[in-house]
Amino acid sequence: xxxxxxxxxxxxxxxxxxxxxxxxxxxxxxxxxxxxxxxxxxxxxxxxxxxxxxxxxxxxxxxxxxxxxxxxxxxxxxxxxxxxxxxxxxxxxxxxxxxxxxxxxxxxxxxxxxxxxxxxxxxxxxxxxxxxxxxxxxxxxxxxxxxxxxxxxxxxxxxxxxxxxxxxxxxxxxxxxxxxxxxxxxxxxxxxxxxxxxxxxxxxxxxxxxxxxxxxxxxxxxxxxxxxxxxxxxxxxxxxxxxxxxxxxxxxxxxxxxxxxxxxxxxxxxxxxxxxxxxxxxxxxxxxxxxxxxx
Ligand SMILES: Cc1cc2nc3c(=O)[nH]c(=O)nc-3n(C[C@H](O)[C@H](O)[C@H](O)COP(=O)(O)OP(=O)(O)OC[C@H]3O[C@@H](n4cnc5c(N)ncnc54)[C@H](O)[C@@H]3O)c2cc1C
Numbered sequence: 001x002x003x004x005x006x007x008x009x010x011x012x013x014x015x016x017x018x019x020x021x022x023x024x025x026x027x028x029x030x031x032x033x034x035x036x037x038x039x040x041x042x043x044x045x046x047x048x049x050x051x052x053x054x055x056x057x058x059x060x061x062x063x064x065x066x067x068x069x070x071x072x073x074x075x076x077x078x079x080x081x082x083x084x085x086x087x088x089x090x091x092x093x094x095x096x097x098x099x100x101x102x103x104x105x106x107x108x109x110x111x112x113x114x115x116x117x118x119x120x121x122x123x124x125x126x127x128x129x130x131x132x133x134x135x136x137x138x139x140x141x142x143x144x145x146x147x148x149x150x151x152x153x154x155x156x157x158x159x160x161x162x163x164x165x166x167x168x169x170x171x172x173x174x175x176x177x178x179x180x181x182x183x184x185x186x187x188x189x190x191x192x193x194x195x196x197x198x199x200x201x202x203x204x205x206x207x208x209x210x211x212x213x214x215x216x217x218x219x220x221x222x223x224x225x226x227x228x229x230x231x232x233x234x235x236x237x238x239x240x241x242x243x244x245x246x247x248x249x250x251x252x253x254x255x256x257x258x259x260x261x262x263x264x265x266x267x268x269x270x271x272x273x274x275x276x277x278x279x280x281x282x283x284x285x286x287x288x289x290x291x292x293x294x295x
Contacts, residue, residue, distance in 0.1 A: 010037020012265025013106035015282030032078035036060025107233030126208025147226035254285030
């Protein structure tokens with residue numbers, strides 16, 4: 001029987017593990033892919049205190065090493081269900097099941113899709129949701145990024161170092177991204193910004209060749225979709241209170257409506273989704289779980 005099972009090995013989950021182990025709680029962290037979460041696909045992190053400029057992978061590796069050194073057990077397996085029992089919970093994964101007294105859900109988010117009929121046809125053939133993962137494939141080619149938030153600008157900037165040209169397409173006249181990122185993109189000769197432009201269709205034979213927009217047709221080899229994200233793992237347990245966008249409702253200490261179930265990081269309903277807020281949530285949720293176990 002574990003004291004705490006943490007689902008998700010991003011910055012929120014890894015921080016929860018560090019706090020749980022420092023309180024000597026028997027802790028298992030379940031991660032469906034590799035530890036680090038969204039950080040591993042982030043080329044430049046410029047806003048994590050005390051680390052002025054680094055890449056997400058370096059922070060991820062340091063957090064994972066710290067959690068392991070403190071004695072966190074890590075299983076690379078996807079959690080598929082949490083069941084309430086008389087003395088805690090059973091967490092079922094794809095291959096196993098584990099008993100625990102408390103659970104921290106730190107499952108983060110995944111990219112929101114465009115929702116166009118042709119999108120799935122071109123996934124892996126020109127449509128991508130991660131410039132760091134797939135950008136190198138399109139070295140010297142024209143590409144586009146769709147979106148207007150920080151992620152879209154990070155993606156465009158990263159791609160400008162590889163691609164022949166980057167169209168940054170946004171359906172609104174204004175951007176949600178930080179001013180510093182918008183200014184950098186405007187001054188980048190490789191990036192052409194198209195506002196008030198909606199993508200209406202995707203065209204190509206075996207791979208993406210043209211983006212049809214409300215304004216014009218754009219010939220590109222790839223389109224990187226950066227239009228926001230949706231929460232993962234929120235249906236692991238029934239009766240969990242979610243907001244209208246399906247984010248987990250919890251208080252600032254990570255307590256959900258189900259005693260013994262805590263939430264941390266991007267999966268929570270909150271305003272700012274960043275590494276620094278994910279780690280803060282991870283610490284808060286672990287502290288709440290520790291308090292729950294000690295009472
Ligand atoms: C392109 C991009 C650039 C960014 N740049 C910055 C930046 O410069 N600075 C900054 O502060 N933030 C940045 N962010 C945001 C930051 O990365 C996130 O806010 C942060 O990673 C959220 O951490 P998290 O632990 O809550 O979730 P995530 O990082 O999403 O991690 C969740 C983890 O849970 C795992 N998981 C999900 N479901 C299950 C399941 N059922 N079972 C087991 N494991 C599961 C996932 O595989 C993942 O590893 C960026 C994000 C993106 C996409």
